[in-house]
Amino acid sequence: MAIAVPRPLWLSRREHLFWLLHLGGWTGYFSLGYLSALAYGKPPGYWMVPLTAAAAGALGTLGLRLLLRACWGQPPLRLVAIMVLPVLACSALMDRATAGIKLQFCPACTSEGGLSYLASSLSFIYVVLAWVGLYLGLKYYRQLQDQTRRALAARGMAHQAQLKMLRYQLNPHFLFNTLNAISTLILDRDNATANRMVQGLSSFLRHSLDSDPMQRVTLRQELDALTLYLGIEKIRFAERLQVRTAVDADCWRALLPSLLLQPLVENAIKYAVAREVEGGTLRIEARREEGQLVLKVIDDGPGCLALEGGELPPGKGVGLRNTRERLQVLYGDAGGLSVRNLPRGIEVCLRLPFETAATAIDGAGHED
Numbered sequence: 001m002a003i004a005v006p007r008p009l010w011l012s013r014r015e016h017l018f019w020l021l022h023l024g025g026w027t028g029y030f031s032l033g034y035l036s037a038l039a040y041g042k043p044p045g046y047w048m049v050p051l052t053a054a055a056a057g058a059l060g061t062l063g064l065r066l067l068l069r070a071c072w073g074q075p076p077l078r079l080v081a082i083m084v085l086p087v088l089a090c091s092a093l094m095d096r097a098t099a100g101i102k103l104q105f106c107p108a109c110t111s112e113g114g115l116s117y118l119a120s121s122l123s124f125i126y127v128v129l130a131w132v133g134l135y136l137g138l139k140y141y142r143q144l145q146d147q148t149r150r151a152l153a154a155r156g157m158a159h160q161a162q163l164k165m166l167r168y169q170l171n172p173h174f175l176f177n178t179l180n181a182i183s184t185l186i187l188d189r190d191n192a193t194a195n196r197m198v199q200g201l202s203s204f205l206r207h208s209l210d211s212d213p214m215q216r217v218t219l220r221q222e223l224d225a226l227t228l229y230l231g232i233e234k235i236r237f238a239e240r241l242q243v244r245t246a247v248d249a250d251c252w253r254a255l256l257p258s259l260l261l262q263p264l265v266e267n268a269i270k271y272a273v274a275r276e277v278e279g280g281t282l283r284i285e286a287r288r289e290e291g292q293l294v295l296k297v298i299d300d301g302p303g304c305l306a307l308e309g310g311e312l313p314p315g316k317g318v319g320l321r322n323t324r325e326r327l328q329v330l331y332g333d334a335g336g337l338s339v340r341n342l343p344r345g346i347e348v349c350l351r352l353p354f355e356t357a358a359t360a361i362d363g364a365g366h367e368d
Contacts (some may be wrong), residue, residue, distance in 0.1 A: 060090035237325025263319025272301025
């Protein structure tokens with residue numbers, strides 16, 4: 001059984017990765033130098049030369065790392081100018097560290113004159129430049145990863161904030177009309193009805209505030225919540241408000257954003273029921289169509305003559321616009337809302353991907 005060796009607590013994940021690459025890289029450099037020495041028939045003790053060069057390089061590049069970290073954030077040209085002399089110094093360090101050992105195997109391998117000494121000092125420059133290039137490449141890559149992660153996190157937070165803002169824009173007219181109706185019932189001493197209305201309002205508001213706008217619910221749960229809202233409106237309008245539902249059997253388990261239908265129903269009541277003396281009928285339909293959940297809220301009111309291209313005139317249908325924006329944020333082009341006049345009334349149609357709890361779990365598993 002393999003035994004995992006835990007890394008020290010004082011080493012962060014990035015530090016652990018650096019030391020792994022740093023020591024592994026210089027060990028590889030030594031191994032390559034030793035194999036080259038064997039291939040060229042060097043004496044048995046010649047392994048000391050690549051070992052000394054690797055040790056000097058490992059120490060010298062640690063100094064370069066400290067300098068790079070201290071100068072990180074400088075413009076590229078300035079950083080290059082700062083690093084020129086230290087890189088040359090590191091190469092010279094490796095050359096000086098190995099010079100004495102080389103003389104033991106090659107007494108004639110001495111540097112004579114300034115140019116010869118300079119050429120010898122630059123013999124390891126390619127190794128040092130490779131180390132610096134790899135270090136900078138990895139550091140820039142990690143920095144880009146961090147920036148991308150922060151950008152995605154900020155985008156996700158903005159996404160959630162936008163959804164919550166759209167979801168919590170409860171129409172003040174509904175609260176005003178409900179409270180006004182309760183006040184009227186109390187003045188008329190119809191305390192029992194007023195109490196039922198208060199309890200209904202309390203239940204709906206509690207559900208509205210407790211439900212997470214980022215979570216989806218089944219259509220059955222959505223219609224149960226809508227029943228709380230319609231119970232309040234039924235007390236206000238009594239027989240003037242009639243509600244019909246037609247839901248296909250396999251749609252009850254479909255997932256959709258919480259309280260998606262409430263603004264549509266509220267809008268229909270406001271413009272199609274409240275303004276008619278005889279009231280009106282609302283019809284809520286749900287069906288599955290080519291991989292999409294199609295929801296419809298239909299009223300038999302006077303319609304909207306100003307409706308053009310599926311858009312209501314400015315100042316009307318704030319709930320519809322909020323619903324369209326919620327679908328756009330959640331589903332992009334896969335979701336949508338359309339409005340059209342009927343011979344009598346208006347039809348609001350929502351389209352969104354048909355998903356159930358099972359398909360949502362399978363989709364998350366495939367993404368992993």
